[in-house]
Amino acid sequence: MKKILGIDPSLTGTGLALATKSEKGVVKWEHLSVAKNKLRGHERLDFITDAVMCFVSVMKPHDIIVMEGPSFNSGGAKSHELSGSWWLIRHAIYEWEQMRHERFENLFVVPPRSRAKYATGKGNAKKPEVIEAVNQWYPGYNVVDDNIADAMVLATMGARFCGSHIDEVLPEDFDRLTPLATMKRQ
Secondary structure (H helix, E strand, C coil): CEEEEEEECCCCEEEEEEEEECCCCCEEEEEEEEEECCCCHHHHHHHHHHHHHHHHCCCCCCCEEEEECCCCCCCCCCHHHHHHHHHHHHHHHHHHHHHHCCCCCEEEEECHHHHHHHHHCCCCCCHHHHHHHHHHHCHHHCCCCHHHHHHHHHHHHHHHHCCCCCCCCCHHHHHHHHHHHHCEEC
16 A cells, blocks of 8 residues: 655645555545644744644655645745745655664655646636645545645655546546656656
8 A cells, every 4th residue: 555645835735645545446534634733933833833744754765745835925024934934844754764764765856836736727826726736635634724635645646646646537627737747766
């Protein structure tokens, strides 16, 4: 059984989506959650990293992990802290690999616009459009949180990129697959 983890880093609500795909191709979203917090500074960064690592700790080297990359076009007071949080998460995954003497074979970073384009066909799609797309793909889950929707899209992209697709793509939607070319192996 292959596990697929999508991570949507955020200072106030990190989205985490863990799916499994059986040998027979049955897909199940095992865990969908948002690590919400109202903390500040170091406490917030520790909380986010710990929440992500709870998921990473159940992954095997052949499983798939996809994390949204930093938004290089973002500004504002929190962009520096968000970038720091991203690197703390990535470093914690690296330390996990070092501790286990195993490297994740399928660890990827996806730019934010690529995530949106994969979901909707538009790189500048708004959060409600991504949520709508996810609910069309996975109707039984009734996703209402944009952080979870983003994490599910990231996991879906990783699965498709690694040849273990968990979504259906119709010929008229092939254009939305172009963001797979932007995925960077870590």
